[in-house]
Amino acid sequence: MNRDDMLAAIRERQEPWDIVIIGGGATGLGSAMDAAARGFDVVLLEQADFAKGTSSRSTKLVHGGVRYLQQGNVSLVMEALKERGMLLRNAPHLVRDVAFIVPSYAWWESPFYGVGMKVYDLLAGRYGFGKSSNISREEVVEAIPSIQTEGLLGGTRYFDGQFDDARLAINLATTTFEQGGTLANYTQVVGFEKDPAGAIEGVLARDLESGEELRVQGRVVVNATGPFADGVRRLDRPDAAPMIAPSQGVHLVLDRSFLSGDSAIMVPHTDDGRVMFAIPWHDVVVVGTTDTPIESIDLEPRPQAEEVEFILETANRYLAKPVAASDIRSTFAGIRPLVKMGDGGSTAALSRDHTILVEPVSGLLTVAGGKWTTYRKMAEDVVDHALTLGDLEPRACVTQQFPIHGYHRNAERFGRLGFYGSDATEILGLAEADPAMGEPLHPRLAGTGAAVPWAARREMARTVDDVLARRTRALLFDAQAAIEAAPRAAAILGRELERDAAWVEEQVEAFTAIASGYLYRA
Ligand SMILES: Cc1cc2nc3c(=O)[nH]c(=O)nc-3n(C[C@H](O)[C@H](O)[C@H](O)COP(=O)(O)OP(=O)(O)OC[C@H]3O[C@@H](n4cnc5c(N)ncnc54)[C@H](O)[C@@H]3O)c2cc1C
Numbered sequence: 001m002n003r004d005d006m007l008a009a010i011r012e013r014q015e016p017w018d019i020v021i022i023g024g025g026a027t028g029l030g031s032a033m034d035a036a037a038r039g040f041d042v043v044l045l046e047q048a049d050f051a052k053g054t055s056s057r058s059t060k061l062v063h064g065g066v067r068y069l070q071q072g073n074v075s076l077v078m079e080a081l082k083e084r085g086m087l088l089r090n091a092p093h094l095v096r097d098v099a100f101i102v103p104s105y106a107w108w109e110s111p112f113y114g115v116g117m118k119v120y121d122l123l124a125g126r127y128g129f130g131k132s133s134n135i136s137r138e139e140v141v142e143a144i145p146s147i148q149t150e151g152l153l154g155g156t157r158y159f160d161g162q163f164d165d166a167r168l169a170i171n172l173a174t175t176t177f178e179q180g181g182t183l184a185n186y187t188q189v190v191g192f193e194k195d196p197a198g199a200i201e202g203v204l205a206r207d208l209e210s211g212e213e214l215r216v217q218g219r220v221v222v223n224a225t226g227p228f229a230d231g232v233r234r235l236d237r238p239d240a241a242p243m244i245a246p247s248q249g250v251h252l253v254l255d256r257s258f259l260s261g262d263s264a265i266m267v268p269h270t271d272d273g274r275v276m277f278a279i280p281w282h283d284v285v286v287v288g289t290t291d292t293p294i295e296s297i298d299l300e301p302r303p304q305a306e307e308v309e310f311i312l313e314t315a316n317r318y319l320a321k322p323v324a325a326s327d328i329r330s331t332f333a334g335i336r337p338l339v340k341m342g343d344g345g346s347t348a349a350l351s352r353d354h355t356i357l358v359e360p361v362s363g364l365l366t367v368a369g370g371k372w373t374t375y376r377k378m379a380e381d382v383v384d385h386a387l388t389l390g391d392l393e394p395r396a397c398v399t400q401q402f403p404i405h406g407y408h409r410n411a412e413r414f415g416r417l418g419f420y421g422s423d424a425t426e427i428l429g430l431a432e433a434d435p436a437m438g439e440p441l442h443p444r445l446a447g448t449g450a451a452v453p454w455a456a457r458r459e460m461a462r463t464v465d466d467v468l469a470r471r472t473r474a475l476l477f478d479a480q481a482a483i484e485a486a487p488r489a490a491a492i493l494g495r496e497l498e499r500d501a502a503w504v505e506e507q508v509e510a511f512t513a514i515a516s517g518y519l520y521r522a
């Protein structure tokens with residue numbers, strides 16, 4: 001994958017693309033991959049980096065959604081559980097099953113949640129990850145030695161999936177490319193081209209690196225811009241009524257001493273009626289999340305102090321070792337692209353299911369809502385709609401059993417490089433060829449220098465943020481260490497992209513500004 005080649009292909013194309021996709025998050029990348037795998041000519045334009053938006057900021061669960069079970073949304077849970085099973089089959093290097101424990105501190109909790117989890121097992125059917133059961137106090141402590149034992153009576157154990165969201169996004173981009181698709185990051189859609197009747201014929205885009213304007217014609221244009229969907233709809237129709245009710249979710253990242261063992265904790269009812277998780281993820285623990293309605297959409301949303309305090313307070317009820325603000329290694333926020341139903345109210349009650357909307361005059365197809373777990377099904381629906389809308393040749397979806405780039409059944413054998421799947425051997429090769437590249441980027445970070453040339457050469461990384469936030473997950477693992485690693489990462493990236501010293505310096509400054517938003521100072 002090479003950005004210059006992608007832009008050349010876009011520039012040189014004489015006929016309309018079958019499908020133009022705006023937005024390179026889970027929804028857009030999934031749709032691009034589905035379309036390319038069906039043999040359509042597809043191009044995807046992303047204004048920043050792939051997964052820079054919500055798709056790198058999730059709780060990292062591949063799940064049916066226990067919360068939706070509580071709401072009685074059985075069909076949504078069933079669909080997601082089926083997708084969970086397919087994703088494990090198609091990307092085993094990125095998805096793993098994890099034991100979740102709902103600890104009980106009141107007599108009724110184990111019987112109550114035990115029954116709920118049996119329903120969850122039943123809904124998963126043959127896609128099940130493991131049988132749930134009620135377990136004793138001793139078994140809970142054995143699984144999670146660092147749990148708060150005061151008042152602990154026992155618990156319910158069930159199994160769900162966990163993944164690396166940004167890595168999956170990058171692997172979807174590579175798979176799309178391998179299937180003949182074209183993708184450009186840092187290419188923003190700024191307007192639409194229409195025929196005299198007002199039907200969209202293509203988009204106007206800007207290469208944000210060079211400033212070049214690009215005209216990209218398409219038979220169908222898909223708006224897959226998540227929380228930004230209304231902004232793009234207004235480029236088509238300035239009076240479009242909003243369909244997105246944005247809601248922010250925050251996570252804290254702690255070191256593993258706070259949650260020892262391999263099991264996660266699930267709290268089904270926090271004080272504000274949410275579900276909260278503490279989950280081991282790579283070498284850290286992710287704790288979250290919140291659900292705070294917000295007004296403005298930003299590519300770098302900032303956690304609010306009250307959200308962080310709320311998570312700390314909830315975590316301290318369940319973890320034996322007290323967690324203080326100074327223990328937070330990183331904190332990140334994401335914006336849910338929830339689709340509005342009626343007059344709103346709490347965003348926690350809004351639909352997590354996806355919605356496809358086709359503008360009657362222009363034909364712009366907007367897809368929003370859903371979740372990472374169901375990205376494949378959303379993509380299938382998008383491309384099925386696009387076929388009709390663009391009068392394209394009907395071709396069936398093929399992604400149900402379709403290995404995603406990096407597919408490897410025993411990726412654990414590559415240790416900390418496991419999330420690269422089958423690419424891990426090539427990254428190890430880079431480090432062998434140049435031993436300096438085998439050195440960690442920072443003593444507290446697992447990633448080595450070799451991750452940088454790999455990201456630049458093979459994964460279209462353009463900035464230090466692309467490398468440290470999404471190609472490696474350094475920014476989420478430890479924001480201060482990532483800041484300290486930035487000069488070395490920038491120097492290697494600058495060499496790869498043939499940039500000068502001023503560019504390297506600017507990159508370090510820009511990354512430090514972004515990363516300071518991930519440091520929490522009470
Ligand atoms: C806090 C939180 C926790 C979550 N946890 C989970 C979870 O554990 N499991 C799960 O399954 N789901 C989870 N989700 C949901 C899931 O993350 C989202 O549903 C999914 O990532 C949305 O992807 P998207 O592609 O629609 O949006 P995004 O990822 O935001 O992608 C939209 C993209 O469009 C781009 N864009 C915008 N405007 C333009 C333009 N004019 N031109 C070009 N590009 C443009 C943006 O830069 C962005 O990259 C969570 C969500 C949140 C917020």
